[in-house]
Amino acid sequence: MRAFYDYRRETLNRSRPNAGHFVIARLEESVSNVVVVTQNVDGLHEGAGSSSVFPLHGRIMEDRCHAGCAGVYPAGLHRTICPVCGAGSMRPNVVWFGEALDEEVLLRASAAVLACDLFFSIGTSGLVYPAAGFVGLAMQRGIPVIEINPEETPFSEKADVVIRLPAAEALPRICDAL
Numbered sequence: 001m002r003a004f005y006d007y008r009r010e011t012l013n014r015s016r017p018n019a020g021h022f023v024i025a026r027l028e029e030s031v032s033n034v035v036v037v038t039q040n041v042d043g044l045h046e047g048a049g050s051s052s053v054f055p056l057h058g059r060i061m062e063d064r065c066h067a068g069c070a071g072v073y074p075a076g077l078h079r080t081i082c083p084v085c086g087a088g089s090m091r092p093n094v095v096w097f098g099e100a101l102d103e104e105v106l107l108r109a110s111a112a113v114l115a116c117d118l119f120f121s122i123g124t125s126g127l128v129y130p131a132a133g134f135v136g137l138a139m140q141r142g143i144p145v146i147e148i149n150p151e152e153t154p155f156s157e158k159a160d161v162v163i164r165l166p167a168a169e170a171l172p173r174i175c176d177a178l
Contacts, residue, residue: 002080005092008060009075017048020122020167023175025049035112039124039131041094054109056101056131062093106130113137119145122167126153 017025025048028034036045036053041060045053058064061075068087076083080090095101113119119138126132135155138145147159148170156162163170 018168020171021048023171058094064093
């Protein structure tokens with residue numbers, strides 16, 4: 001399993017944020033309280049400059065001590081021993097199937113949704129919970145929802161605005177129009 005994540009990290013080291021990531025980061029300069037809640041583990045939002053990111057499924061470029069101290073550290077290729085407590089239980093800091101999300105990240109993301117004035121659902125299938133529940137929560141609270149996705153989702157019919165483009169195409173156009 002470690003080889004799989006090391007390969008993913010090596011691939012990610014060659015990846016760069018796309019135009020959509022950069023537009024979201026730029027919005028922080030002109031709009032107060034831009035918050036990104038993401039299911040992605042790649043860190044590309046932070047790489048584009050976003051400062052308020054809640055990665056629901058963790059960060060692949062970090063390692064976590066699964067026993068011992070439970071600390072989180074920058075990823076080290078092939079590292080299995082915790083640099084602090086010495087436990088042989090290092091693993092990628094990502095949520096695996098069947099594991100619970102980080103409670104603090106989930107609570108902070110929920111609070112951000114409850115406090116928002118406008119909700120963008122971007123590039124998600126709307127099928128993976130609890131993240132998909134944020135769209136429904138925004139809709140229940142009467143918060144306008146803009147869906148940006150080339151594919152239809154379970155929320156498409158109820159969204160206030162639906163844009164059938166990839167984020168890297170739609171977001172720059174929206175930003176230019178503003």
